[in-house]
Amino acid sequence: MNAFDLSRLQPRLPSPLEPVEDERFARRGLTLLLKREDLIHPDLPGNKWRKLSLNLREAAGRPVLTFGGAYSNHLRATAAAGRLLGFPTVGVVRGDELAGRPLNPSLARCTADGMRLEFVDRATYRAKNDPATRAWLLERAPAGAYVVPEGGSNALAVHGCVELGRELAGLADVAAVACGTGGTLAGLAAGFEGRTLGVPVLKGGFLGGEVRALQEAAFGGPRGDWALDERFHGGGYARVSPALDAFAQDFEARHGLAIERLYVAKMLYGLTTLAEEGAFPAGTRLAAVVTGAPETV
Ligand SMILES: Cc1ncc(COP(=O)(O)O)c(C=O)c1O
Numbered sequence: 417m418n419a420f421d422l423s424r425l426q427p428r429l430p431s432p433l434e435p436v437e438d439e440r441f442a443r444r445g446l447t448l449l450l451k452r453e454d455l456i457h458p459d460l461p462g463n464k465w466r467k468l469s470l471n472l473r474e475a476a477g478r479p480v481l482t483f484g485g486a487y488s489n490h491l492r493a494t495a496a497a498g499r500l501l502g503f504p505t506v507g508v509v510r511g512d513e514l515a516g517r518p519l520n521p522s523l524a525r526c527t528a529d530g531m532r533l534e535f536v537d538r539a540t541y542r543a544k545n546d547p548a549t550r551a552w553l554l555e556r557a558p559a560g561a562y563v564v565p566e567g568g569s570n571a572l573a574v575h576g577c578v579e580l581g582r583e584l585a586g587l588a589d590v591a592a593v594a595c596g597t598g599g600t601l602a603g604l605a606a607g608f609e610g611r612t613l614g615v616p617v618l619k620g621g622f623l624g625g626e627v628r629a630l631q632e633a634a635f636g637g638p639r640g641d642w643a644l645d646e647r648f649h650g651g652g653y654a655r656v657s658p659a660l661d662a663f664a665q666d667f668e669a670r671h672g673l674a675i676e677r678l679y680v681a682k683m684l685y686g687l688t689t690l691a692e693e694g695a696f697p698a699g700t701r702l703a704a705v706v707t708g709a710p711e712t713v
Contacts, residue, residue, distance in 0.1 A: 445698025464493035569599025577603025605640030
């Protein structure tokens, strides 16, 4: 273990797997299990811990430069890791119009954790992986910075999520996970012997290609038995309809845990709909991966 190994932070791993009584599943002979990734660490919940751990070990204390929108959970988790383990962090934030305004609670948390924020216009943000733009950004970061891509998804992040799939071995037949960049799904599916169902929270239908590319980068080819159901993005990223909110509130009341709306609620809604559509044979054990917790700032 090196000084920048997240295991120093005593994560709760393997994350708990909790069976819950839900008649929408029970009446079809299905078992619903919640894979409580949100309980891994209060500052690095869920897939944040899984995706950052190998990257931070690789960075080994170098400054970390990464990217996100104004409400990015990934920026917050990276900033928190920097504070907890003691390395500098720089967050490149989409939207130069934000630079002159008071920080929202999420970005304020990042700076309180010591992250330096660089606001860039949308065109620059879109071009962040082009060599010239990347060089320009690196000039603004401390020397020798280690770059973690937007959403934290790269080959090391995918490898970090493999263990999530392995933890479900023999305990579940299907794992359901919400997808943004697809990194969590790419690793989970590789480590899981059952079927993995991805619920994209962005619309556009591009995610299958992204997952294949991430698996190619991480493993050299496709891994695991996975599929996407594109019906549950609810209009696109960060769109939370009153119906989805009502579903999440009802789930919270039934099962006594707080449900993150942008990802986890959409996955649970999708899984419940599929169960009600008769998509799974009786006897199937369904693990719903709770990839994060609602913001508390
Ligand atoms: C709570 C939560 N769940 C799921 C995801 C999706 O993860 P990925 O980008 O690896 O698909 C994210 C984004 O990082 C997230 O914050």
